[in-house]
Amino acid sequence: MTPTPDELQQLESAILTHVVPHDGRKHRIMVHLLSEFKKHPDRRAAMGAEELIKACPGEEGAKNPAGALRRIRTDLKKSLDKFFASAMGQEHRICMKFAGDGNYWPSFVENSIYDYVPLFWARYLTRKTRLMYPEPFFVIDEHGTNMRNSAVNSWGEIESLGYLQGGSKKGSRNGVHKTLRPGYSYIPAGIVQGMFWVVNALATHSKALSPDASHNSSVGLKAEPLMPQVSRPPDETELIVLATPTSVAAIVQTLETGLPIKTSKGGVLQEGAAPLVDSENGEILVKWGVLTRNWDRGRMVTLISANHGRTVEAIAQALAMNEKLGELARKLGSANSFPDAFQALYRVRMSNAKEGPCIQHIDLERAVLI
Numbered sequence: 319m320t321p322t323p324d325e326l327q328q329l330e331s332a333i334l335t336h337v338v339p340h341d342g343r344k345h346r347i348m349v350h351l352l353s354e355f356k357k358h359p360d361r362r363a364a365m366g367a368e369e370l371i372k373a374c375p376g377e378e379g380a381k382n383p384a385g386a387l388r389r390i391r392t393d394l395k396k397s398l399d400k401f402f403a404s405a406m407g408q409e410h411r412i413c414m415k416f417a418g419d420g421n422y423w424p425s426f427v428e429n430s431i432y433d434y435v436p437l438f439w440a441r442y443l444t445r446k447t448r449l450m451y452p453e454p455f456f457v458i459d460e461h462g463t464n465m466r467n468s469a470v471n472s473w474g475e476i477e478s479l480g481y482l483q484g485g486s487k488k489g490s491r492n493g494v495h496k497t498l499r500p501g502y503s504y505i506p507a508g509i510v511q512g513m514f515w516v517v518n519a520l521a522t523h524s525k526a527l528s529p530d531a532s533h534n535s536s537v538g539l540k541a542e543p544l545m546p547q548v549s550r551p552p553d554e555t556e557l558i559v560l561a562t563p564t565s566v567a568a569i570v571q572t573l574e575t576g577l578p579i580k581t582s583k584g585g586v587l588q589e590g591a592a593p594l595v596d597s598e599n600g601e602i603l604v605k606w607g608v609l610t611r612n613w614d615r616g617r618m619v620t621l622i623s624a625n626h627g628r629t630v631e632a633i634a635q636a637l638a639m640n641e642k643l644g645e646l647a648r649k650l651g652s653a654n655s656f657p658d659a660f661q662a663l664y665r666v667r668m669s670n671a672k673e674g675p676c677i678q679h680i681d682l683e684r685a686v687l688i
Contacts, residue, residue: 319426320359321412326352329410329426336406337397344390350374355424365423391416402429411644411654434643436523438656441618443524446538447556449516451509452565453502453543460497464504468564468583471546473500502543507674508627512560512634513541519638544569557619560630573621574610577688579661581608581623586663594663596625601670602678605629609637609662612688618658624666632666632680642680649685659688 321329330352338344350373355361367384395416402413411432417425436443455471456464520539544551544561549568551557563570563581574580578589585593586606594606607624622633636642650660663684668675 319412319428321426325410325412326356329412329414332406332410333398333401333414337401338394344394347374347387347390348394351422351424361423363423364418364421366420367422370422387422388420391422408432409654411647428644432640432644432654434640434647435519435638437654438637438643438646439519439523442520442539442556442558442620444537445556446536446554447520447540447558448551449513449539449541449558449560450544450551450569451505451513451541451560452562453505453545454562454565455546456501456503457498458501458503464501466504471565471567502545505543506562506627508629508631509560509562512622512627512631515631515634515638516558516560517541553615553617556617557614559619559621559623560634561621561623562625562627562630563623564625570621570623573612573614573619574608574623577610577612577661578686579608579610579663579684581625583625585625588663596629598670603668603670603675605632605666605668607633607664607666609633609664610688611656611661612659626675628668628675628677629664629666632668632677633664635677636664636680636682642682645682646685649682650687657687661686661688 333348333352334345338348347370350370354365354373367387370387371383398414398416401407402410407413408429410429412426413429415425415427416422454466454468455473456466457470458464517539524537540555544559544566546566547568548566549572551559551569559569559573561570563583567583570581580587582593585595586608587593596606597604605624605626605628607622607626607629610619610621610623612619612621622630622637624630624633636646646662647654647656649662650657662682665681665683666677667679667681668677
């Protein structure tokens with residue numbers, strides 16, 4: 319991993335100030351190594367002790383210079399590890415290490431201690447939040463059989479199902495139609511699992527939201543079903559929405575209006591591009607979904623929308639994973655923060671197993687500021 323010029327400048331200042339502030343020899347060696355890295359950031363070859371001795375002023379005259387450098391390298395490695403594990407070091411997304419035995423060339427890797435999860439969910443950890451999820455519209459016959467058609471999400475739309483009308487006049491309830499009643503008796507398994515990932519991420523990083531927390535009137539998480547006809551949720555809380563356009567198109571349209579990436583029953587729509595449609599290739603399913611973070615009347619909204627419940631689950635899972643959130647932050651051009659308004663496009667690959675789709679890969683395809 320190669321740090322950006324700004325990141326390298328910040329790292330250099332931190333290392334020279336806090337890792338080798340008062341040791342003249344270690345300080346001199348570190349200055350030389352960082353200076354050389356700036357000149358040759360793409361170098362992959364190792365730097366041995368002999369090369370460093372010749373290049374670094376003052377090292378050739380030292381007694382047993384190679385042995386002394388090995389001890390210095392060991393001390394520097396311990397000091398770097400200690401610094402980047404500290405609270406101050408955790409402010410840096412990238413940390414410096416020495417890769418391989420006998421190699422003095424600087425190596426930069428992502429700071430594994432840096433935690434993006436509470437950073438992404440920060441606003442929700444200190445405020446009241448609604449977690450809204452779809453309850454798809456079903457019709458239930460006189461035998462208690464639940465039936466679902468993704469084109470129908472309200473009782474008014476049931477007239478589009480001609481085979482249920484029994485030749486009746488529009489608006490009447492004769493024939494088969496009259497025996498049916500509406501029902502909301504099922505939540506897709508992917509949506510349930512997606513809720514688990516979100517709730518777990520919040521509870522893990524907020525004492526106020528943990529199961530054993532005492533009541534706090536200013537912080538809370540409440541899960542509520544989202545009916546198909548709802549286009550505007552309540553105003554008084556922050557909002558997390560897990561949605562499928564096939565079930566709750568109204569609120570998805572409201573929250574995605576005017577944005578560059580939209581989800582619909584026909585697939586994911588992007589300006590100037592063909593729709594991205596879920597597909598099947600033998601044993602592999604390819605699904606598309608969108609993450610949207612935006613402001614809505616003074617409160618933050620995080621929307622995960624896809625035509626498949628398991629895709630919603632996969633994106634929610636990515637938002638609880640440090641590695642995936644780090645990738646998202648970098649795609650958005652930020653090392654250690656998330657903007658308040660952006661969209662991200664995800665491609666999810668699943669195995670088409672008999673027992674149901676199984677998530678295999680969650681790929682971030684695109685991220686844009688809005």
